[in-house]
Amino acid sequence: MANHKIVLIGGGNMGRSLLRGILKAGLTPAENFTVVDVDEGTLGALRDEYGMQTSTDAAEAIVGAEVVILAVKPYILNGVLDGLAPTVEADQLFISIVAGVKGSYISKKLGKNNPVVRCMPNIAAIVDAAASGVSACGSATPEHLDIAEELLGAVGEVVRVKENLLDAVTGLSGSGPAYIYMVIEALCDGGVRMGLTREISMKLAIQTVSGAAQVVRESGEHPAVLKDRVTTPGGTTIAALNVLEAGGLRGMMIDAVVAATERAKAVAEETSAEASEDA
Template identity: 40%
Template sequence: MNKKIAFIGAGSMAEAIISGIVKSGILTKEQILVTNKSNRERLENIKSKYDVQCILDKEEVIREADIVILATKPYDLKDSVESIKEFLQPEQLVFSVIAGISTDYITALIGNNNPVVRAMPNTSATIGYSATAISAGKYASDEHLIQAEELFATIGTTAIVDEDDMHTVTGISGSGPAYIYYLVEAMEKAALEAGFDKETAMELITQTVRGAGQMLKESGESAAVLRKKITSPAGTTEAGIETLNKYDFEKTIMECVKSASNRSVELGKNE
């Protein structure tokens, strides 16, 4: 990819994407520029870990970039755009990975017709396993979407969706890894209470989660079918599933996704 990418924001999501891009080799370290509001220590940390170009001078960062990635917290977006918009050129492509914030709002903040593409990766980008949804703003063309897919494919899989669906995407794949980690925490506690040592418990649980994910990906069968195949009548798995049903596990997960999606909507209302 013969482009220079500028990250505005150097938090956990920016770092996850940077890590994935560096590991993929699609860009050289010289093609990746990073800046933030004023946290020099954080930039030095990113520089030491990934050897990318970390610069506090916003004008220098924007001037060199073909693609600008907005990766701030939602409440920092307005100030961040104010600090760079005078340096943006109309041909520069803008990607946003900020939860809940619409492309129309970003376009209004920028104040010109820069193409804006919204993306929702997750932190599994760090190891190249993100599930990233992508949607186009009103000035973004098919070519801009192709560029977004090319970049975000380096950190996992991509899917183009309508922007109206991005709130649900946030609740499912954006926040989804945290739900899985929470499940693992609970399984680990159960294993430790049963007398397992932590290392053995985590080896078994991690491989179980990994194997289940691969089965979903490779078997061609639905989660319901795969679950039923290992749930023998009056067996151990059935006993476990009955307990999950007793505590309304399915409804809890569905409400969990809705809560995250609704929070994404609330963040958008603060535009």
């Protein structure tokens, strides 16, 4: 990456994670990075920690920038885009992590047919372990997608999908951490139910989930093969698997992803309708 001049709008949870990841990965020096936020306190704390530039004036901050990352809440976005329209240049790449807002909408609001790459990261960006989907929208080229992939790659894994599949990414990995938090909590409760202390139970549950994921990743084997390998005939694991199958665990997980995807689609439609009413 050629030390692009980057402006990040929104220094909240996700914005801060991207800032930290991008600087840590050395993708651009701090002097080429500007964070825009409405809160002077937030900006001061980020400046002290990372030494990048800060501004409360997004229109002024984007002058000369090559990449603008949008990391504000969806309901704030319209006001931000309206504010940028007077100074935006057609060749500036917009990378949006704003949930539920189409790339074409952002490009249209900016009024200059800007390339937009829409992304759906997840909360694990805060520990550089995000799972993100990215999509090229409008005039965005594969080179623009490369830039977005590299920047998002600083905080985890990135996959490329068509924009119409970003809702499915939301249903699987965007909302997914919550499903796994529930699994960890339930495993821990199981241990407590059988007499382990909560502290020991939690430690075992966390390591079991992260260790199992690591084995799948590093072995490259199908999870079903790995499951069969640890299932002794007549043993303890098959007794538990029997319970999980009877309870419909796999079907329930699939249904959960479907439900979240459908909800993401509905929210995106509501957001687009509200956004076009505001436009």
